Amino acid sequence: MTEITREERQREDQAILQQFPILDGSFTYLDNGATTQKPQCVLDAMMHYYTKENANPMRGLYDLSIKATEAYEDARETVRAFINARAHEEIVFTRNATESLNLVAYTYGRAFIKEGDEIVITIMEHHSNMLPWQQLCKEKGAKLTYILPEADGTITEEMFRSYMNPNVKLVAMTQVSNVLGVKNDIKTFARIAHENGAVFVCDGAQSVPHMKVDVQELDCDFLSFSGHKIYGPMGIGVLYGKRDLLDKMPPFLFGGEMIEYVTTEGATWNELPHKFEAGTVNDGGAVGLAAALRFVSSIGFDRIEERELHLTKMMMTEMQKLPYVHILGSTDPEKHHGIVTFTVDGVHPHDIAAIFDSHKVDIRAGHHCAQPLMKFCHTPSTVRASMGLYNTEEDVQHFLDALKKLREEMGY
Incomplete structure (x- = not known):
């Protein structure tokens, strides 16, 4: 430049x-690594929503509810375009990156990780990308392995390959360390993980606000980030997941909106991404996040x-x-x-x-x-x-x- x-x-x-x-x-x-301040356009967008469009989305046939639904789904499309996901079904709104990572551990992890399997993470992970895998491994009898980087946080391709073996079924890694600031080569590591038959989970909490993140280019299977770290409101986060994996995963929470049909004996689940968005959603937060992403893109x-x-x-x-x-x-x-x-x-x-x-x-x-x-x-x-x-x-x-x-x- x-x-x-x-x-x-x-x-x-x-x-x-x-x-x-x-x-x-x-x-x-x-202290922007913890949370960022909010531009006026984000505050205005949320105020507009709550004063002009507020209603329970996706459940009403009246005009205000339809506007609320449109605002929510427009926000989802803004997120999809921002990280270049293939389809809006691959964007799940959560409370934050922590909930996004827990969602993957509780649903994909419980469904597909078995006794004797191995999960690989790095010693640099935020507790949010460590504790869910610790607990999953304890529950399943799987092994949790930590990659130890060089003193400056660098993980080389050769080093990463040395941790791969046929038992590794999942790799979870931050793209940027919240302590060292070092950037991991997610594209290369995801490719190696896939060659080994493992799923790759990327924590984007410290990368998405500071650099262009293209999930198709990285080819990660899951990516999480929080709205409040990218100039948006607290209480809204994102989980990106490849559609074929999200389709296979059971729901995370149960209740309203995530169902298709309920009987006294059981239920069937809603289509993606609503299967993972139980209850009344944070529509105002999604609108604020979308405004924040547009603001970042304008710069x-x-x-x-x-x-x-x-x-x-x-x-x-x-x-x-x-x-x-x-x-x-x-x-x-x-x-x-x-x-x-x-x-x-x-x-x-x-x-x-x-x-x-x-x-x-x-x-x-x-x-x-x-x-x-x-x-x-x-x-x-x-x-x-x-x-x-x-x-x-x-x-x-x-x-x-x-x-x-x-x-x-x-x-x-």
């Missing part, structure tokens, strides 16, 4: 910031990736000059995808976050729902700064100013 001038960047920054009402300049928000991932990389380079370059600061993962900013996780000698991560908060800089401290990775990295907890498309050079400078004052304020 053509390099832009500082003046052009500042104009772009202001144009983007003006679309986020909460970002009023009173604080610096660098474009080329610009988003360039913006976030520029800020990551600026941040890491200055951090690497401080001998008491230690960045987890690669020394190369291009391998962090907007996520910079670090420790500071002699200062507990919770104290770091508290001091940053006194400087009105919001960062995250703890184990980041990745305790096995923390153990692998030989640290119980860390601090994480994570970028969003609205962050600016001024935000990074505020972060660096607070970091440089940190040890002084701790009495060092």
Whole structure:
């Protein structure tokens, strides 16, 4: 992409910031890996739905219910196009990425994983892409195997192949680590898994908001992501699944809407994707998510990736000059995808976050729902700064100013 001038960047920054009402300049928000702020267009879309179209969708023959149904299914089509799924039937709305992954584990896993089978994940997984497989393996008598990456989080093709064997029936892997920021080669790993006869589950919670994700190009069998991490509302998530697999899977939850016909003895299930969407759906959340995806598309991932990389380079370059600061993962900013996780000698991560908060800089401290990775990295907890498309050079400078004052304020 053509390099832009500082003046052009500042104009772009202001144009983007003006679309986020909460970002009023009173604080610096660098916790986008946990959740993102919402642009006005998302708030407007949800307000329009609740004031002009709100009704129980798919169950009423009156005009308002029909509008609600159309709004919900239009949102599904927006998601389908955004990740380039083949058909709208392959898009299931959930509460979040965690529920999406649990859905696969409880339905596909219980139906097709047997005693003696093996599931392969990485030590880098968020607990949401670890605990469902742990519990499934305990229930089924299957084996759970962890891929251990290089120190910077890299998993090579050769390394991945070494974990494949005829017993491996499922591989679950994050596309981007929520701690190290490293990107896994999902396309290559999914191909190898398929050659081995295994199904591939991709956690896209940290990738879908920051880069173009094409499920047909990746050829993953399932992909999950959350609306609140991509500038949409909380309480709405997505599970993409290949149609032939979703067809074979039993329902996850039982009740209204997911049925075709019910008798006192049993029931038959609704067609896809409604088989997996029991009860009254989060129509307003789906509308908000669709608005968020349109907003992201209007900026474009080329610009988003360039913006976030520029800020990551600026941040890491200055951090690497401080001998008491230690960045987890690669020394190369291009391998962090907007996520910079670090420790500071002699200062507990919770104290770091508290001091940053006194400087009105919001960062995250703890184990980041990745305790096995923390153990692998030989640290119980860390601090994480994570970028969003609205962050600016001024935000990074505020972060660096607070970091440089940190040890002084701790009495060092």
